[in-house]
Amino acid sequence: MPADWWLKNTAYTKFMIRDATSVFIAGYCIFLMVLMHRAAGDAGAFQSFYEKLASPLSVVLHLIVLAFACYHSITFFNLTPRVIVLFRGDEKAPEYLIAGAHYAAWLLVSLVLIVLVLVLV
Secondary structure, three states, X not given: OOOOHHHOOHHHHHHHXXXXXXXXXXXXXXXXXXXXXXXHOOHHHHHHHHHHOOOHHHHHHHHHHHHHHHXXXXXXXXXXXXXXXXXXXXXXXXXXXXXXXXXXXXXXHHHHHHHHHHHHO
């Protein structure tokens, strides 16, 4: 099988891109763990590390990770109706309701987190 087999079909390409975004999400999780480790240790080292987050490179990297996280979430939520099959009586629940419930939960959790950050900071 050739190495570019996944480029020949749009569905496979989207699937592989979604899986590749997981690497960036994992890298960001490691970044957050390092940040928390620094916060638990020396306050001066944490302050220095925190100030570097304001650099243009850091902002660009955060925006890239945000774009990858959004792409991963959207494609995952769009696939959920194929994985979670719900029935109302003998009828299958519409796919838009299943995906819509996931989007609504995502929006609700995001709003709660935004409010918490604005209140606590």
